[in-house]
Amino acid sequence: MYRKERVVHEEIKNIHGKNLSLLYSEDLKLIHLAPTYDIVSTIVYETSTEKMALRVGDVYKLSDIRKGDFEKEAKKVGLGKNIAMKRFDSMSGKFLKAINEANEQLMDKGFRTEQLKEKILSKGGIAYITK
Structure with missing residues (x-):
């Protein structure tokens, strides 16, 4: 805990x-x-930029970040590659399930969140980083 x-x-x-x-x-x-x-709470707005203040690996633009960039960043900060990538895979593997569950819970309470969910999935980075 x-x-x-x-x-x-x-x-x-x-x-x-x-x-x-x-x-x-x-x-x-x-x-x-x-x-x-x-992070995804700002990227879904049209006026928001994909360029982040902090880079992952050598990449600042959210949609340009790939799994290898996380591996590079882990090495740069002194994390073991296997441990870091195991954690990456675990977290990225849970993202889609978590956002679908959150969407269902909000829709059950009367919120219309399907479009927001789709924006998060398309602009929030998860579509890119698992490649």
Whole structure:
């Protein structure tokens, strides 16, 4: 079980307005950077740019990022390739199921979210990074 704590507020395009969070284990011995859970919340808007403030590998444009760029970034920051890519595969493999479940839950409550889900899937990067 992890406890989440917000640390800094930054935005994807220019590092202003983006939430960066830390996850602490219950015994406070482990601290992890939380996943970037709000990237797709900005990219779905037509006025938003795909160019990120921070690169993955050497790539800044969200739709240009591929799985190999994550591998390159892992090496750059000192993570073992096998561990990093196993985590990447695990996370990317769960994304589609998670967004479909969230969409169904919101639709069950009366929200019309199908178009938003499709925008997230087409512009949010997951279609590209698993290649």
